[in-house]
Amino acid sequence: MFKPSFKIITFRSLVASLLVVSSLVFSTLMFAGASALAATGASDSSPSASSAVPDAAALLRKAEQYRGLSENFVLNGRIETLRDGVQEKIQPYQLLSGRDRKSLVIFTDGINKGQKVLLQDQQFWLQIPGSRRPLRITPLQKLMGEASSGDVASLSWQQDYQISSITAVRVDVVTGTKLHDAAVTAQSQAAWQLELTAARDGLSYARIQLLVAADDAFPLSAEFYLASGKVAKQARFVRGQRLVNQQPSDAVIAMQLSDKLQSKAVTVLHYDALTEQQLPARLFNPQALATVQAL
Helix, strand or coil: CHHHHHHHHHHHHHHHHHHHHHHHHHHHHHHHHHHHHHHHHHHCCCHHHHCCCCCHHHHHHHHHHCCCCCCCEEEEEEEEEEECCEEEEEEEEEEEECCCCCEEEEECCCCCCCCEEEEECCEEEEECCCCCCCEEECCCCEEECCEEHHHHHCCCHHHHEEEEEEEEEEEECCCCCECCCCCCCCCEEEEEEEEEEECCCCCCCCEEEEEEECCCCCEEEEEEECCCCCEEEEEEEEEEEEEECCEEEEEEEEEEEEECCEEEEEEEEEEEEEEECCCCHHHHCHHHHHHCCCC
């Protein structure tokens, strides 16, 4: 009688043990499934998960539209230098943009009043008040603070650069800089990183790393690289309302330039008012720079 009783108890214990193990396995699978679902839900906040990668060329075109017209316009602006947030200098200027990538910068007031920078046929010319002939300069020639002749006179992303890659990233909502931690937080926003490489020789920068907002393609920030691979400067683009043909328009109203080695010094290019206007070719003649006046 003892042996049958022993076998019955062993069988019941085995069944109970199997039920416990099955319960644990089911709970573990449910937990893993819930964790995976939560992780998938979090990743859907990134632009790559929530939508297909957009057409990079169309994205760049839309981003550049916030900067203004590509040709035939007059822009009134200011170059401002700051150190520790305190203004050091301010220089009003007028940019005249004609056809075929011709542009002329005229400093209309301040310490450089009367100075002119001409871009014609991919060559830069500097006219100093009182001098007879203009001087040939490079696009990296500093005009004021971190602002070079190429920054002020011409910098067309679409015409001068080719897109080599596009990547989904997250950026800081305040500074517009890329975050290494891709976690979704209230202090970050989804963006696309466009790698741009120079389409020809003689440009200000060999490569540009541009960050644009994922929702509306507004340019947020950029890093400009020299041919050596060194970062020449960083830029942050300021969103606001600008007068375009006397009408307020959502646009880039300023570009803040800074150097990593001189983080306390910032140069701001303000774009105050832009008017579409057909400009005569005589304004862009290097030999006639001394006689050209602001409009």
